Structure formats: structure tokens, C-alpha cells
Amino acid sequence: MNDLGIDVDAVRAALGAALEHAHTRSADEVLAEFGWRDLLAADPDIAATVVFSLLGSTGRWANVLGDVLTHRLGDAAPQPAVAAVVSDSPLMTAPAGIVDGDTVTWFGSVVMTRDAPCTAPAVMGAVRDARGTVTVAVTDATGFGPVSTIDGDLVAWQSVGPKPLISLHDNGRARGDAVHDWSSGVALARRALAHALVAIADSALTLAVDHARDRVQFGRAIGSFQAVQHRLAEAKVTLEGARSLVHAATADDSIASLAAKAAAGGAAIAVTQAAQQVLGGIGFTGEHPLHRLVKRALLLDQLLGSSVKLRPVIGQELRARPDVYRFIEL
Amino acid sequence: MSSLVGERTVEAHRADVVAWIERDGSSLSASRSLASDLNGEMAYDRHLARTLWADGIGRWGWPESIGGFGGSVLLRAVLAEELARRDLVHQNIRLMPEVLGAPVAAMASDGLLPFVEPYLSGQEWWCQGFSEPGAGSDLAGLATRADPIADGYVVNGQKVWTSLAQFAQRCVLLVRTGTEGHRGITALFVDMDSPGITVRPIDCMHGEDEFCELFFDDVVVPGDRVIGEVGGGWSVAMNVLAAERASIFWMRSAWLLGRFTAAVASGDVSDAALGEVYLNLMMLRSRSRETQHAMAAGRFDAASSSIDKVLMATAERSLFDALMLHSSRSSLIGNHHQDARARTEFLYSRAATIYGGTSEIQRTLIAQRVLGLPRGER
Helix, strand or coil: CCCCCCCCHHHHHHHHHHHHHHHCHHHHHHHHCCCHHHHHHHHHHHHHHHHHHHHHHHCCCCCCCHHHHHHHHHCCCCCCCCCCCCCCCCCCCCEEEEEEEEEEEEECCEEEEECCCCCCCCCCEEECCCCCCCEEEEEEECCCCEEECCCEEEEEEECCCCEEEEEEECCCCHHHHHHHHHHHHHHHHCCCCCHHHHHHHHHHHHHHHHHHHCCCCCCCEECCCCCHHHHHHHHHHHHHHHHHHHHHHHCHHHHHHHHHHHHHHHHHHHHHHHHHHHHHHHHHHCCCHHHHHHHHHHHHHHCCHHHHHHHHHHHHHHHHHEEEEECCCC | CCCCCCCCHHHHHHHHHHHHHHHHHHHHHHHHHHHHHHHHHHCCCCCHHHHHHCCCHHCCCCCCHCCCCCCHHHHHHHHHHHHHHHCCCCCCCHHHHHHHHHHHHHCCCCCCCHHHHHCCCCCCCCEECCEECCECHHHHCCEEEEEEEECCEEEEEEEEEECCCCHHCCCEEECCCCCHHHEEEEEEECCCCCCCCCECCCCCCCCCEEEEEEEEEEEEEEEHEEEECCCCCCHHHHHHHHHCHHHHHHHHHHHHHHHHHHHHHHHCCCCCHHHHHHHHHHHHHHHHHHHHHHHCCCCCCCCCCCHHHHHHHHHHHHHHHHHHCCCCCCCCCCHHHHHHHHHHHHHHHHCCCCCCCCCCCCHHHHHHHHHCCCCCCC
């Protein structure tokens, strides 16, 4: 039980079983039935990290990243099914669009499942105006269309040209508050994605270790060869380092969230690569589940800043805020 | 002196430690700055250990049977961390009592227990006689023999990589009392002034003669100087190894973080390199934090601590790579005192993947004992 009386292990077990077994229903339907929005409202950190960890480990996906990004905006966020524009720019309040008078030009993407209808009533994201001021804007979703990605199950909605602005998102609030709440949403979304990436790396390593135990060449299991053992051991070190860091990053803290996302993205890519090598030919086929993990890791790593792009951002943050080092305490 | 009553929390202890350092830290810092070589550093460390023990703050987390105040081992980690991050300790010196003191305190007979407090309180110094010229990665192949005589043993053989042996009054020594393999190994507690012991410091690439060779020629050790059981030396060695991975790594990560803080402030290292090092440090620290708590709860898993060791080596090397190789103001060339120190630290970090079990040994252990892959040809 956590402070709010939520039994985290029970949530994880029940939702995990539902996502694993309910193949006739989409992950979005499973989550809606489970009361995802209530859980997110009650305990955003638990909800986001548990759900995204399960999405990573079950290989399913749901269109809930927008909910996480907007969770702090409360009633002011368009309901339901808001889609949030995820910029690939790594900055904390990264504008994913430009506002000019009554229009917004979006240049970010909304990553969605392939079968999701483009019917979100509204699109929301951070935007900047001609003077560089950042705010949060809402437009309608017309004109957004799916662009295919390396992950066959996921698409990126993108749009071309200006859209009419519905509102600059400061309904009765100071602009700074909206931006602050959006930034909190970005921080939580990064931690959520980090949990998914760690779960993906974990699945990939399990596949590779099982294969290394079973696959016999030269009369012995390939997992008895030191070249294979060391490659998998190094993957395990990378995975466990990232896992510990992701679990330590619970605070609503930008540097912890940046570090968690960067470490998890890097670990997911490194571990899936090692697994690919150890799995050899079978891992290159569509018959083996590895390829889904490889592709999903590559795509999720890009969202809200890739592990490569976030490294210099972390350096900048550290320079700007010399007090941020010690989020990991005994 | 702090209250002995009740369970002491990490937070309360940290507050006391910080207050103690604020009171005495500047004089400690001043006396450390006088240390210009290993002799000076050892003299400083003795002074520090005596002060910590006398003031009581250094007794927390050590068992009462050896003069400690009891409480969780996390209390020791807090003190080590707060000293390390202020650069008030020489890492390779101050970690030794953690490595040797704790396991001996846990395994020693009643007769040996009285030796522990003089060590922890800075009156004496110990060293660790484990590795041999023919037994490095394959420690269980050690050949230094202890043959039984009336009331004891006579020891013959050679040890190497024994840290700071030239300053030691006692040695925790692994010897062969039985047949081949780890079951034939016994741990002895040896007086370094025994006739027949020769200590020779090794000239090392980082410029500090920290490591020594030890030669044993017919050295007589009384029979009551066995640590644990005869033939039980391997479990002493494993406990020493466990101690190395626990509060030592936490202290070392705090020290690395302190050096990293200076690197950030200097403005000489690129943002991307800072980010890379930070991730390595935070992975080490978050992992080490979990290990500290597992240790405090009696759930330490020796096999998975190999993961901590590899993370430690990776973080240490990446930090000093950044400072020396990815910095706009490298100390590769430079006359200042801090250039010399930076070169020593950088060169020492080259050993991070070697000492305490090489990264290759760790990966083999992780593969076989954590991932459960089959043992094969080495």
C-alpha cells in the first residue's frame, strides 16, 4: 500500500493480467475499464510508472501519453481523448509549435497506435510566439494525419500548416502556471517512458538469456562461451544501472526525470542490440518477438528527447542549477 | 557526544555529522592540505580516525562489542559520504577500516575482538594479504603455506598488491592450510613485526607507493590468531569482498560526485560529456543505495554485487576520462599542484577495472551466478 491506500502490487498484477490476456480488446479499452484516469488523478506517479512499465513488458501500447503530459492541467485540459504534441526537442518546456496571432503551426508529433481514429477533439502542446515566449496552446485536430514509423504498431500524427487557435491555455491561470504544469507533465511522461524502456530491455535480455541456455552449437549451449556470457553480463549491468536510476527518480524533479529517460533509452537500445546479436538468425525473423522490442525501443527513445540528445541537456541543467546533484540519498 | 538512547535515524545522524564537520571541518581541511605525500596522508588519516572515535561520531554503526555505539551500518555510510564529498578523506586510505574492520569484527573470536577498536580509532593500521603473484583473478589458487607447529603455524610465501602494508601493525592474511581449492584456505591475523616478514612498496604508475609486496620466511603465527574457522578463510575473503561493495562504494560514489561537482563548476568540460558522466554516476549511486539498504537489512547478495563493481569502474573511468581527455583545460600538461593530483587520480582510475576483481571476472560471475548461464571453459 502506498500513502493513498493504493495497493501498487495488486494494481500491477491485475492490470498486467488484463493487458496480457485481453487480446480482443485494445489496451486503451482495458485501461479505461480499469479506471486509468481515476488512478492518474489519485496518484499520477504510481499510475504513470506502473502502466507504462506494463505497456513495455506486455508489448502493447495505449494512447495515454497525452493524459500524462496534461495531468497537471486538470479540468482545464480538453476532455476526453486529448492528444498532446510531443516535441522531439529535448528542452524542458520544449515548444512543439509556433503561435502567430490566431493560428498555431505544429512541428511536433503525436505518437499513437496505428488503429487509433484521428478523432481527438483537440491537440495541446507547448508553443512559442515571435518573441520566444512559451505558453501552452490548444487547437483542433483536423489536418493531422498518420505518418508511419519504424514500429509497425505505432504512427506519428503530424500536420502541415497553421491551425486555428482554440485557446492559449491559461483559462483563469497565470501563463507561468500553465507552463509549469506542462513541464511537470513532461517530467512525469519522461519517467513513464523510462519505465517502459526498462521493461523492454528486461524482456529482450530474458529472450537472449533463454536462447543462450537452449541453443547448442559445437556440442554445447552457446551461453557457456565467454564471448556470449560477457556480452549478456554487460547488458545486465546496463539494465540494472538504468533500472535502479529509474526507480530512484520518483520526485517531480526535472534532472531526475531527464536522467531516468536518458539512462533508460540508452539501456534499451544497448540491451536490445546485445540481445539481437546473441539471438543470431532467429532474432532477425518476424517469427521471433525480439524485432518488436528493438523497434519499440528505438521509437520510444526518441520521445521527449533521445538518450543522445538529453546528455548535453543534462549538462546544461547541471551548470544552471548546481544544487541538483543529490536526488539519490540514503 | 550523541545520545545512546533509542534507534538512531539516518537523518538525525546526518545532521550530527554535518554539525560535527562544520565545527571541525576547516581545521581538518587545513591539516589535510599539509599532506604532500602518502606519509602525510597517513598521518592525517590517523588524526581524523582518532578524532572521529574520540568525539563519538565515528562510533555509530559499529557493534558495541568493539566499542561502537551500534545502530545500522547505514550510519557509517552517512559519515563516510559526508567526509568524502567534502574531500576530507583520502579514498584509498579511509576505506580500509571498512573493508577489514567490519568482517573481522563479525567473524573474530573473543580473543581477537580487542584488536578491532585500536584499528578503528586510529591507534593501529591493518593490511590485507590476499593476492599473490600466481593468484590474482584466481584467488583460490593461492600458495602461501601455513604449516602446523606446536601452538600455531609457520608461514612461507609471498603476497602482492597489499595496500599500505608499510604502515601496518597487523595483517589479515589468507594462507593455505589444507588441500587445493578454496576449502584449504584459512585467514590468519598476523603481527607485522613478526620475524621473517619483509615489506617492499611497489613503484606504481600513478605515483603513490600505495601497494606493496610482502615476503614471509618462516613466520611463526600463534594458533589463537585464526579468524573464523581453520579452512574457513574463503568465507572471510568473501565477507571482505562484500564489505568492499557496500559502504565503500557509497563513499567512493560520494567522492566521485564531489570531483564531478568541481568539474561542472570549472566550465572546462563539454555539456555532453558532463551528461554522460552524470548518468554513470547516478546509475552507480542508485544501485549502490539499493545495496546499502539490502546490506542493512541482512539481504546482501554477493553475486549481484558484481554489478555494482562494474558500474563503479565505469563511472570512475568516465569521470576521469572527461576531466583529463574531454576537458578544455586538461592536466595532461601543467605545473600546478592540482595538475599533479589530477594526473594521479586519472592514472589510478585506469586500475578501476582491475582491482577488487577485474571487470572480466565480474562479467563471468554475473553471467553464471546472476543470469544463470552454464559454466563453460574459461
